Amino acid sequence: MRRVDSPKTMRPVVMLACPVFRAWLQANLPNDYAISVTFLDEGLHARPAHLRHAIQSAIDRLWEPSVVALAYGLCGNGLHGVRAGENTLVIPRSHDCIALLLGSRAAYEKQMAQDPGSYFLSPGWINSGKNPLDEWRTLEQRHGSETAAWLMDTQYQHYRRLILVGQDARELEAVRPKALEIAEYCARWGLRYEERLGTGDYMRRLLAALPVITGAGDSDANIAESDFLIIPPGGTVHQSMFQS
Amino acid sequence: MDPKLATIYEAVLEGDMPGTKAGIQAALDAGVAPITILNDGMIAAMAEVGKRFEEGDYYVPEMLISARAMQAGLAILKPHLQSGGDQPAGTVMIGTVKGDLHDIGKNLVALMLEGAGFEVRDLGVDVSADKIVEAIRTGGADILALSALLTTTMPYMKITIEAIQQAGLRDKVKIMVGGAPVTAEYASQIGADGYSPDASRAVRLAHTLMNA
Numbered sequence: 001m002r003r004v005d006s007p008k009t010m011r012p013v014v015m016l017a018c019p020v021f022r023a024w025l026q027a028n029l030p031n032d033y034a035i036s037v038t039f040l041d042e043g044l045h046a047r048p049a050h051l052r053h054a055i056q057s058a059i060d061r062l063w064e065p066s067v068v069a070l071a072y073g074l075c076g077n078g079l080h081g082v083r084a085g086e087n088t089l090v091i092p093r094s095h096d097c098i099a100l101l102l103g104s105r106a107a108y109e110k111q112m113a114q115d116p117g118s119y120f121l122s123p124g125w126i127n128s129g130k131n132p133l134d135e136w137r138t139l140e141q142r143h144g145s146e147t148a149a150w151l152m153d154t155q156y157q158h159y160r161r162l163i164l165v166g167q168d169a170r171e172l173e174a175v176r177p178k179a180l181e182i183a184e185y186c187a188r189w190g191l192r193y194e195e196r197l198g199t200g201d202y203m204r205r206l207l208a209a210l211p212v213i214t215g216a217g218d219s220d221a222n223i224a225e226s227d228f229l230i231i232p233p234g235g236t237v238h239q240s241m242f243q244s
Numbered sequence: 245m246d247p248k249l250a251t252i253y254e255a256v257l258e259g260d261m262p263g264t265k266a267g268i269q270a271a272l273d274a275g276v277a278p279i280t281i282l283n284d285g286m287i288a289a290m291a292e293v294g295k296r297f298e299e300g301d302y303y304v305p306e307m308l309i310s311a312r313a314m315q316a317g318l319a320i321l322k323p324h325l326q327s328g329g330d331q332p333a334g335t336v337m338i339g340t341v342k343g344d345l346h347d348i349g350k351n352l353v354a355l356m357l358e359g360a361g362f363e364v365r366d367l368g369v370d371v372s373a374d375k376i377v378e379a380i381r382t383g384g385a386d387i388l389a390l391s392a393l394l395t396t397t398m399p400y401m402k403i404t405i406e407a408i409q410q411a412g413l414r415d416k417v418k419i420m421v422g423g424a425p426v427t428a429e430y431a432s433q434i435g436a437d438g439y440s441p442d443a444s445r446a447v448r449l450a451h452t453l454m455n456a
Binding site (some may be wrong): 047048049050053061074091095108109112116117127130139143147150151153158159235239242243 | 265273293299300303304305308309312342343344345346348369370394397398399404424425427429430
């Protein structure tokens with residue numbers, strides 16, 4: 001645990017988020033302090049250099065020194081090299097968004113220990129077309145069915161289960177038909193379909209950390225170092241910071 | 245660049261498998277040295293693919309399609325490369341560490357090493373430290389190459405190297421590591437002999453380790 005020294009003047013709080021968290025954030029953003037949320041493009045993690053560029057541009061565009069929460073994990077090294085500039089960055093120490101969706105790093109590690117061949121789906125990914133079935137359709141159009149099938153096999157053949165993670169029963173229900181369609185497609189590799197209820201705990205801890213850093217909250221409060229990276233002004237995000 | 249080599253380079257870069265095969269055949273027929281075809285045509289193209297991937301201009305599928313073209317080309321080129329009766333450049337055992345099933349990078353490195361004349365023994369994915377220790381004990385290789393894609397599986401590289409040390413086999417192999425979350429700093433921290441950020445540089449590293 002670490003003590004966070006609060007600056008004398010309160011800085012604005014900004015969140016840069018992956019659209020995978022859009023629904024959750026819309027339902028759960030606190031109304032007791034101001035936070036402006038910007039959603040970056042979907043699926044940037046497939047091109048980490050573009051994710052880095054998108055996040056850096058958004059940070060560089062801020063017009064005054066701010067506390068910037070990133071609703072991202074390391075995401076394929078997309079966050080490696082991001083510079084804080086005059087701002088303080090708060091980042092979940094998570095490999096990708098899965099720990100954030102499940103509620104903790106421990107919950108993610110438990111799933112991966114149960115089966116390293118776990119492929120996670122979330123309502124955000126399903127609705128944005130970032131899932132194996134939509135990927136197949138795109139690749140088939142672009143490369144023809146033979147090459148597309150080979151590409152899909154090459155990328156997915158080692159997975160053993162498909163896990164839909166939702167934040168509540170209603171969310172699971174809403175995307176289940178599409179998830180089952182994806183599961184039916186993925187059955188070619190023997191993937192079995194499962195569902196898990198995640199929790200918003202990790203995201204809630206991220207939101208709770210922000211007033212502590214701006215000085216709006218309890219200045220005696222601590223932020224778990226195992227959960228979050230805090231990059232001070234002038235600092236740079238490095239992938240080694242995400243290691244357990 | 246020789247237009248015949250440029251054709252091969254472009255075909256690999258575009259992932260054009262028939263074009264790569266035809267280009268190599270044409271170059272061989274014209275008397276271009278097989279090693280020149282390999283280095284200046286194919287490996288140079290894969291280095292460019294790696295660069296485009298790193299810069300975000302290529303996705304995984306484009307990289308895979310280029311690798312497939314390279315592999316098909318190698319099948320044609322290999323008999324010519326080996327006609328001199330040369331010894332392999334070295335032997336390499338390669339695998340992804342326990343808990344990690346992501347093998348695209350590992351396969352790409354294996355392909356490039358094979359292309360460069362190494363004899364590659366693929367241990368596959370999700371390989372435990374015990375299995376690696378056993379593989380070194382029975383047969384072994386000059387180099388052990390370990391891959392991890394996740395920050396959560398990368399620490400298993402350290403566990404593997406420790407197990408090799410405890411088994412008293414550390415001096416039997418040179419160890420090189422790679423994968424998205426791995427850095428040169430981490431490699432030296434865990435006592436690996438080398439790190440490569442991509443497949444084409446892994447070939448250079450393997451040569452360096454052979455001569456170390």
